[in-house]
Amino acid sequence: MFYSVYGDILPLRVLEEISFWKLQEKEHALLLINSFVGLEPIYVDTLEQWAIDFEETEETSNDYLRAYGQSTLEEMYTIEELTPFIKYCFDESNAFIQFLAEMINNSIIVETLRFAPILTDHVIRESKYFIDITTSIITGEDIDFVIE
Ligand SMILES: [Fe+2]
Numbered sequence: 001m002f003y004s005v006y007g008d009i010l011p012l013r014v015l016e017e018i019s020f021w022k023l024q025e026k027e028h029a030l031l032l033i034n035s036f037v038g039l040e041p042i043y044v045d046t047l048e049q050w051a052i053d054f055e056e057t058e059e060t061s062n063d064y065l066r067a068y069g070q071s072t073l074e075e076m077y078t079i080e081e082l083t084p085f086i087k088y089c090f091d092e093s094n095a096f097i098q099f100l101a102e103m104i105n106n107s108i109i110v111e112t113l114r115f116a117p118i119l120t121d122h123v124i125r126e127s128k129y130f131i132d133i134t135t136s137i138i139t140g141e142d143i144d145f146v147i148e
Helices: 007-035 041-069 079-106 108-112 116-139
Strands: none
Touching: 007 041, 007 079, 007 116, 041 079, 079 116, 108 116
């Protein structure tokens, strides 16, 4: 059982959060490609694939949101029904975080760029923030998270 101040519109609130952050993650993937000049092709290709994946997830979330616009309250997806999709979104962000950590440790090019760790840390932190804030919205816990 979930407690949330959002009541019946909780699924809507969660989907809005997902759409927003999946767009951010897509932009982050593209930002890293453009910032890390000379990055090894394997990482460029993988980041391009991440951008495509995040766009698809955002689009799925937007499809759900559009469906709400056409439904009555009884027909709306419940948060329980959306749980597999929400879990997919979290798993995707966690896999992105893992990939970035691996890239920062193994890329020769990234190692030569002084600003690379700061930028990558920012991207990792925001994906973590997406998971934390969305979890907090669902569980109704107080949000105590400082974003740097
Ligand atoms: Fe950002």
